[in-house]
Amino acid sequence: MEIISNFSLKSLNTFGIESHAKFFAKVNTVNQIIELIESDSFKKNNHFILGGGSNLLLTKNVDALVIKNELKGIEKINEDADFVWVTCAAGVVWHEFVMWCIDRNYGGIENLALIPGCTGASPMQNIGAYGVEIKDTFFELEAVELATGQLKTFTKPDCEFGYRESVFKRQLKNQFIITSVTFRLTKVPTFQIEYGAIKQELDNMQVSNLSLKSIAQAIITIRSSKLPNPKEIGNAGSFFKNPEVDEATYLRLKNEFPNLVAYALENKNYKLAAGWLIEQAGLKGYRVGDAGVHQLQSLVLVNYGTATGNQMFDLSTHVLETVKQKYGIDLEREVNII
Numbered sequence: 470m471e472i473i474s475n476f477s478l479k480s481l482n483t484f485g486i487e488s489h490a491k492f493f494a495k496v497n498t499v500n501q502i503i504e505l506i507e508s509d510s511f512k513k514n515n516h517f518i519l520g521g522g523s524n525l526l527l528t529k530n531v532d533a534l535v536i537k538n539e540l541k542g543i544e545k546i547n548e549d550a551d552f553v554w555v556t557c558a559a560g561v562v563w564h565e566f567v568m569w570c571i572d573r574n575y576g577g578i579e580n581l582a583l584i585p586g587c588t589g590a591s592p593m594q595n596i597g598a599y600g601v602e603i604k605d606t607f608f609e610l611e612a613v614e615l616a617t618g619q620l621k622t623f624t625k626p627d628c629e630f631g632y633r634e635s636v637f638k639r640q641l642k643n644q645f646i647i648t649s650v651t652f653r654l655t656k657v658p659t660f661q662i663e664y665g666a667i668k669q670e671l672d673n674m675q676v677s678n679l680s681l682k683s684i685a686q687a688i689i690t691i692r693s694s695k696l697p698n699p700k701e702i703g704n705a706g707s708f709f710k711n712p713e714v715d716e717a718t719y720l721r722l723k724n725e726f727p728n729l730v731a732y733a734l735e736n737k738n739y740k741l742a743a744g745w746l747i748e749q750a751g752l753k754g755y756r757v758g759d760a761g762v763h764q765l766q767s768l769v770l771v772n773y774g775t776a777t778g779n780q781m782f783d784l785s786t787h788v789l790e791t792v793k794q795k796y797g798i799d800l801e802r803e804v805n806i807i
């Protein structure tokens with residue numbers, strides 16, 4: 470396995486930001502991971518796991534051995550009358566896994582079509598979109614502990630999934646390299662089309678027989694219409710989370726801003742649409758040099774070309790401060806900052 474020093478990460482992060490890794494290695498098998506863990510380069514340096522680089526903001530050079538996870542393979546490992554259990558290696562591109570399942574009529578992740586990145590990163594923030602999160606179909610994952618080289622299995626409760634959260638983003642940050650994820654998918658799909666503009670898009674498509682494929686196609690169309698394609702404009706999707714507030718805070722804001730966009734949660738709290746807060750604070754399309762708030766989706770910060778990680782970070786701080794000043798709400802960054 471080749472370990473390269475002073476390696477440019479510009480093409481490996483969807484913000485397209487220049488940053489160099491002190492060392493860089495690709496791993497294709499669990500054995501290579503273990504071999505790497507036993508190497509001097511590993512023992513003498515910090516380490517950082519890289520997937521598709523679509524949820525990262527690099528604000529400096531990475532003073533670490535960057536390990537790019539390229540483990541491949543998808544396998545049906547079990548089934549009963551209603552479900553199939555499918556294991557996907559961590560380096561498989563998430564959207565390719567979604568389409569693999571759709572081709573076999575395995576249901577449950579079709580609403581998550583077109584989310585960038587690798588399957589191994591999907592549990593990191595319990596990726597979600599259009600009313601579905603991976604925790605809904607997650608069964609278990611395997612990961613190598615970097616300190617010991619041991620392969621461990623994590624069940625759903627072990628992962629402590631929340632909204633854009635898991636134990637791997639918190640207590641176990643940088644301690645495990647996820648090698649595969651197993652999902653329990655349905656043989657007879659339950660279509661989830663209540664969220665957002667899905668029904669409308671299916672109507673536009675004049676779909677007569679609903680299928681996993683038509684739902685995924687509707688979602689691909691909706692996403693492509695509002696989210697910038699990282700191949701054209703650098704971005705990492707939503708830069709901030711949608712904040713959860715208690716009922717009193719919601720009522721205070723609703724009184725002051727009657728058009729506030731918010732969703733009632735089961736625990737009686739409310740989730741506020743951060744994109745609305747940012748837009749109504751006058752920041753939609755706001756731009757400093759090449760760092761900007763996207764013109765169609767204010768929750769997405771974009772690099773128009775040559776912005777540095779620090780310029781993107783400063784823009785995010787400006788957004789946080791502006792929202793705090795106008796609404797008294799603290800936004801939280803979703804993107805992993807290095």
Ligand code: FAD
Nearest residue numbers: 520521522523524585586587589590596597598647705706
């Ligand atoms: P990376 O960015 O490479 O890494 C993210 C984090 O995970 C890092 O901390 C990294 O160290 C860690 N990590 C990566 N792989 C492993 C591994 N194998 N083991 C251990 N740690 C690992 N997210 C959503 O939830 N919903 C969306 O709708 C959505 N839409 C997006 C749209 C666009 C246009 C973009 C650019 C991003 C979007 N995202 C969305 C964010 C992003 O796609 C997801 O967070 C994705 O799961 C990141 O995967 P990645 O492989 O690129 O991870």
Ligand code: EPU
Nearest residue numbers: 598599706707709710711730742744745748765766767768
């Ligand atoms: N809105 C505005 N102005 C904006 C953006 C949004 O008013 O500039 C309003 C919209 O009109 C809508 C509401 O906010 O009423 C919600 O917008 P949208 O449906 O676009 O979703 P979002 O809340 O902005 C979330 C996720 C996305 C996910 C979509 C679809 C978070 C942080 N973001 O965005 O995930 O794809 O819902 O489910 O939860 C990501 O995590 O990177 C990501 C893209």
